[in-house]
Amino acid sequence: MKIDVLTLFPRMFDGPMGESIIGKAREKNLLELNVSNFRDFSDNKHQAVDDYPYGGGAGMLLKVQPVYDNLQKIAETSPGTKKRIVLLDPAGKRFDQTMAEEFSKEEHLVFICGHYEGYDERIRSFVTDEVSLGDYVLTGGELGAMVMIDATVRLLPEVLGNNVSAQTDSHSTGLLEHPQYTRPAVFKEMEVPAVLMNGNHKLIAEWQLKESLRRTYLRRPDMLEKIELTAEMLKMLEEIKQEASEQ
Incomplete structure (x- = not known):
């Protein structure tokens, strides 16, 4: 360029x-x-x-x-x-x-x-x-x-x-990026979510999607109005709203 x-x-x-x-x-x-x-x-x-x-x-x-x-x-x-x-x-x-x-x-x-x-x-x-x-x-x-x-x-x-980094950035997918962690697994009693260390890629992908939705819902709910949510995402979003109301 x-x-x-x-x-x-x-x-x-x-x-x-x-x-x-x-x-x-x-x-x-x-x-x-x-x-x-x-x-x-x-x-x-x-x-x-x-x-x-x-x-x-x-x-x-x-x-x-x-x-x-x-x-x-x-x-x-x-x-x-x-x-x-x-x-x-x-x-x-x-x-x-x-x-x-x-x-x-x-x-x-x-x-x-x-x-x-x-x-x-x-x-x-x-x-x-x-x-x-x-x-x-x-x-x-x-x-x-x-x-x-x-x-x-x-x-x-x-x-x-x-x-791949640019493809998964916040705003590139329509959602904010999910939380990420690196070593150590425990720092001052703060632990990395166990799902990220179990090697189950399907569960990891589901966790990442839900946490992206959670972060977007809590920080930039306006972004959710601009993307087409799948049935899976809608279900996760309802769970997130319920979890937020219980906190």
Whole structure:
């Protein structure tokens, strides 16, 4: 996958995008990440990238010209590839696991990181997606872009050491992930559930499903409304509700 990022603060990406899973993906040539400063594309002698809004208003707006010219340069260096251009904006569609899975199937992603009060509206005509990390406002789009890149790249084949990990993550299955344990079996009188150590894979799978349902019901019941529950899951859910009422 190829990813380009347009930002005024390219050094913000040096650490997070060079370490851990993302760093290893780049080392293995599974990911090509390019970060450009669209200030370098300003046609103003002072390299200004913002200006006062027509009609008045608080703050400054990012100008259309530097962003457009930066996008044109990316198009010239990557001709013929389909690009999904993502504008980081608090008013955009909220990013989630489903969107990360969509992004992971793309050949070339481009993220535009905003700053100041907002964008010249004409910038929106050059993008395919307007996306927000959540219902809050950050000082710029850089942190949001890094989160989206991380969530996307880890889904690429061969990026994670165990590809099954991404398939069973919370939100990937529609449920929150079940509790997990490792050695020791007992720590300060807290014991690993016996079912996980009996070697019966059928019982283990049933326990994991029920505990995923339990965690989702208790923490994110809204998620249960978005998935189709099987008869087995409905039965487990009734048991969970009964058990919760008895506590």
